[in-house]
Structure formats: structure tokens, C-alpha cells
Amino acid sequence: MEQKFNTSLVANFGPAKMLPDLKFAEMEPGWDCGGGTYKVTKEEVDKFSKLMGDANKGDVTIPIGMIYIFGLRICWDRKVFLDGAIRAGDKISFFKPAKIGDTITTKLSIADKKEVKKEKDGKVRINKFLYVDMNATNQSGEKIVDIQMSFLLPATMQ
Amino acid sequence: MEDAMSKIDFASVQVGDTLSSKSLAVSQQLINEYADICGDYNSIHVDVEGMKSNTMFGGSTIAHGTINVEPVLQALCDIEGRLWPAEGSKIDLQFRAPVKPGFTIVSNLVVKEKKTEGGKNILVCDMKIQNKDGGDCAMGSTVIVCP
Numbered sequence: 474m475e476q477k478f479n480t481s482l483v484a485n486f487g488p489a490k491m492l493p494d495l496k497f498a499e500m501e502p503g504w505d506c507g508g509g510t511y512k513v514t515k516e517e518v519d520k521f522s523k524l525m526g527d528a529n530k531g532d533v534t535i536p537i538g539m540i541y542i543f544g545l546r547i548c549w550d551r552k553v554f555l556d557g558a559i560r561a562g563d564k565i566s567f568f569k570p571a572k573i574g575d576t577i578t579t580k581l582s583i584a585d586k587k588e589v590k591k592e593k594d595g596k597v598r599i600n601k602f603l604y605v606d607m608n609a610t611n612q613s614g615e616k617i618v619d620i621q622m623s624f625l626l627p628a629t630m631q
Numbered sequence: 632m633e634d635a636m637s638k639i640d641f642a643s644v645q646v647g648d649t650l651s652s653k654s655l656a657v658s659q660q661l662i663n664e665y666a667d668i669c670g671d672y673n674s675i676h677v678d679v680e681g682m683k684s685n686t687m688f689g690g691s692t693i694a695h696g697t698i699n700v701e702p703v704l705q706a707l708c709d710i711e712g713r714l715w716p717a718e719g720s721k722i723d724l725q726f727r728a729p730v731k732p733g734f735t736i737v738s739n740l741v742v743k744e745k746k747t748e749g750g751k752n753i754l755v756c757d758m759k760i761q762n763k764d765g766g767d768c769a770m771g772s773t774v775i776v777c778p
Contacts, residue, residue, distance in 0.1 A: 474663055474666075474672075474677050474678075476666075476667070476672055477667040478666070478667055478668070478669070478670035478672075480670070483670065517668055520664070520667075520668055521668055524661060524664050524665065524668070525655065525701055525705075526655070527705060529708070529714050533714060534714040534715045537704040537705065537707070537708050537714070537715060537716070538697075538700075538701045538704050538705070540704070541669065541695075541697035541700070542668060542669045545669040545670060545671045545695070545697065546669060546670030546671060548671075549670065549671055549673075554673070560696040560726055561725060561726060562723075562724050562725035562726055562769075562771065563696075563700065563722070563723075563724055564721070564722070564723045564724075565700075565721060565722040565723075566720075566721050567715065567716040567717070567718060567719075567720045567721070568718050569715075569718075570714065570715035571715075623725075
């Protein structure tokens with residue numbers, strides 16, 4: 474499909490070394506995955522409200538579902554979504570509302586990792602989970618939302 | 632400052648009550664337009680032809696996981712009577728099954744605990760996001776801060 478995402482809304486920052494460069498043993502809590510900024514425009518808010526049927530048209534506060542819009546492209550650009558990894562869940566904490574005209578800064582870092590032993594049909598498997606914090610603040614440094622994403626990593630992950 | 636127009640009356644809510652829900656009809660067009668807004672063009676979401684030969688999701692694309700959460704996000708605002716959930720509001724969810732085009736997903740919140748802490752009226756709820764035609768797509772819990 475033709476890609477219509479407005480790339481000028483997003484800018485990224487962070488270390489040259491990214492998650493795919495790490496082995497599981499090297500994925501330590503606090504590791505900086507980088508981040509980026511997202512400019513909230515009326516055009517994108519209007520598109521989102523219409524798409525999701527959100528009664529909030531963004532005149533005061535942007536539609537709530539846009540909490541993910543701040544960070545998804547940044548996650549891709551910073552290669553946080555590893556090949557073969559499955560999204561397992563999210564923990565979301567809400568703070569100040571975001572508004573049209575805000576520049577949201579999203580920072581990504583490793584929160585935790587876990588190995589879970591699973592037995593099925595007499596076979597033992599170790600599931601590897603990775604937890605990544607996605608913390609969003611506005612241009613005044615006020616917290617907007619914290620999202621901790623969890624991923625089930627592919628069995629081939631070393 | 633936002634208006635606080637809660638649809639629920641904290642005093643009258645009981646443990647076991649089902650709170651108001653929101654739904655979303657998911658189509659390939661919605662997924663494509665969502666990709667245009669968020670910039671996530673992973674082929675599992677947008678490559679309809681390519682996914683036909685992929686057995687992982689039965690030959691279908693799947694919605695972005697973040698689309699799955701949309702009904703709960705809207706329901707949370709609706710229940711709290713705010714455009715943005717109050718500080719202290721939380722969602723904790725685990726994805727259970729992918730959402731595919733053609734699904735209509737619905738939020739389901741059932742009050743598990745009712746308490747007042749630090750001057751805040753709080754409801755802790757069991758939460759599910761379900762396909763209207765059957766099956767849980769995500770489940771977990773929410774903390775709702777009532778006005």
C-alpha cells in the first residue's frame with residue numbers, strides 16, 4: 474500500500490547500538506533504546522478522531538487513543554520491535570493530557586527481562602520475555618503517559 | 632481544565648457491576664488508515680496479499696495491538712467523565728488473540744474492588760476486550776479514578 478505517514482512529524486535520537494545488536498544476556502534493565510519527538514497537529518488529531526469514532530474531537534485534549542501514536546513510529550525507527558517478537562501486553566499509567574501543538578518526547582529503555590519455564594507434552598521450553606518502557610513527556614517536561622510494553626521473544630533468540 | 636461528567640455515581644456502584652462499554656468495528660481500511668497515522672506499516676498489518684500465504688494468522692492480516700486497546704481507552708474516559716483519564720488511572724493488559732479485519736471488538740469492565748484512597752474514589756476492574764462474535768482478544772485490569 475502507498476505509505477502516507479507524515480514523516481516530518483517525527484525525529485529520532487539515541488545510541489547507534491540498538492536492540493537487534495544485543496543478545497538476550499546483554500539486555501539489561503535501564504539500557505537506553507533511544508527515543509524521539511512527535512509533533513501533535515490538528516490534521517492528525519482530526520484524522521484519528523474520525524477514524525476511531527472518538528467523540529473527543531481534540532479541541533481541548535487529544536483523543537485518548539493517540540497515546541500510542543506518539544511512540545509507534547519511533548519504536549520502529551529505533552528497532553524496538555524485534556523480528557519475530559510477539560507483543561504480549563501493555564501496562565499504561567496516565568498523567569497530564571496532551572494537546573494539539575504539543576511536542577511529545579518519547580524515551581525508550583529496557584525495564585526488565587524474564588525467562589519463564591513452560592512444560593507441555595513432556596517437553597520443557599524456556600520463554601524469554603522483554604519489557605520496554607515507553608515514557609512520554611510534553612515540551613514542559615510534564616509526564617503524559619508511561620507505557621510498559623512486554624514482548625515474547627522468538628525461541629531462536631540467543 | 633476538563634469537565635468532569637462521570638456517567639457513574641461512585642456511591643451507587645457495587646462490586647460485580649458491569650460498567651459501560653465501547654466497541655470498534657475493525658476493517659482493513661481502518662488498519663490501513665491507522666498505519667498512515669502512526670507510521671507502523673508492518674506487513675502483518677497491511678500486506679493483504681502477502682499474508683494470504685502466511686499460516687501464522689490463518690492467511691489474514693491482523694490489527695495493530697494498539698487498535699485492540701482502543702475500546703478500553705474510550706470506555707475509561709467515558710466512565711470517568713473526562714477527555715483524558717485522571718492521574719492514577721491505569722490499564723494492565725495481556726494480549727490473548729489477534730484481532731482481524733471483520734472483528735467488532737468490545738470492552739468489558741466488571742468492578743472487582745471499590746475503595747477511597749488519598750481522597751480519590753477508585754474502582755479496580757477486571758477487564759476484557761472481546762470479539763463480538765466470541766473470544767477474548769485481551770484481558771487484564773483497570774484502575775479507574777472517579778470524580
